[in-house]
Amino acid sequence: MRIKGRGRQGKARRRTTAKMWIVSLLLSVFLLGSSVDGQCDGCQCGGYFTELSGSFWSPNYPYNYYDNLYCTYTISLPSGYSMYYEYVSFNIEESPSCQYDSIMVQCPATGWAESRCGHYSSLGPFYEVHNYLNFVFKTDSSVTYRGFLLDYWAYYEKCEEGWLEHDGACYSFENEPRTGSEAQLECEKNWANLASVRSEEENAFIGENAPSSPVWIGLQKIDEKLRWADESRYEEATFHQNFHFEDGFAYAGAEQRAEEDDSEEIRLPYVCKKYIGSVRDIPSN
Numbered sequence: 001m002r003i004k005g006r007g008r009q010g011k012a013r014r015r016t017t018a019k020m021w022i023v024s025l026l027l028s029v030f031l032l033g034s035s036v037d038g039q040c041d042g043c044q045c046g047g048y049f050t051e052l053s054g055s056f057w058s059p060n061y062p063y064n065y066y067d068n069l070y071c072t073y074t075i076s077l078p079s080g081y082s083m084y085y086e087y088v089s090f091n092i093e094e095s096p097s098c099q100y101d102s103i104m105v106q107c108p109a110t111g112w113a114e115s116r117c118g119h120y121s122s123l124g125p126f127y128e129v130h131n132y133l134n135f136v137f138k139t140d141s142s143v144t145y146r147g148f149l150l151d152y153w154a155y156y157e158k159c160e161e162g163w164l165e166h167d168g169a170c171y172s173f174e175n176e177p178r179t180g181s182e183a184q185l186e187c188e189k190n191w192a193n194l195a196s197v198r199s200e201e202e203n204a205f206i207g208e209n210a211p212s213s214p215v216w217i218g219l220q221k222i223d224e225k226l227r228w229a230d231e232s233r234y235e236e237a238t239f240h241q242n243f244h245f246e247d248g249f250a251y252a253g254a255e256q257r258a259e260e261d262d263s264e265e266i267r268l269p270y271v272c273k274k275y276i277g278s279v280r281d282i283p284s285n
Helices: 002-032 180-189 200-209 238-242
Strands: 047-049 053-057 070-076 081-092 102-107 112-116 118-120 123-128 132-138 147-156 164-166 169-178 215-222 225-228 244-246 249-252 268-275
Touching: 047 053, 132 147, 164 200, 169 180, 169 200, 180 215, 180 249, 180 268, 200 249
Parallel strands: 047 070, 215 268
Antiparallel strands: 053 147, 070 132, 081 118, 081 123, 081 147, 102 112, 102 132, 164 169, 169 268, 215 225, 215 249, 244 249
């Protein structure tokens, strides 16, 4: 009986030792890099990004990436935009000429390409004048690390043709009548919003350039609370008293309309607005 007991105890010790070895191996994988083959079945490898700001990361981040990866991440911004990007975290196996694991940045417009690898707390931000970049992440069959986390954000250089500039923003005055909701959707197609009106000077500028009066602007009333369509903070001003609401949006430039048929949708010209500069610097107050 004692012999059997010793046998069970010996097996238990061997299991404990094996478990400790596995834990030690997993810690070394996470902290020092791994030579254990990984799988990427169903993982997010690459992507196509068209929003004005966003993030993407290596498969399995913040844990170690897998072996034998080839992932292409593409940033495609609207015409008229350039971009910034920054590696918030960067930990890719280092080697001469980044021959083992790397992330390569490619600019198809110029043919420029650059590979990076190594260990950094962060890298960047980097500025790219073009609106389209590829990021190709490649790994070999051994040694993995945490990988990367990348943030990007658009930069709007100057007003496009047909847009008017005023005090750091661009405005498009549209004469085609729309409902308030339709007008906002049309502005969004051009990466803009119905205009916020934040000063007497801006109010006068819109009044001088509007194709007719009244026009839709970006002040919204939701559950009796007011906010701007561009999500900047609303602060009441004296000239806002001349704004009137229909379809959840305000219109400005005339006394409140008296409709013979209250069920008829109001369709008006509208003003779109977007800011020059980084999308990270859009005014919030």
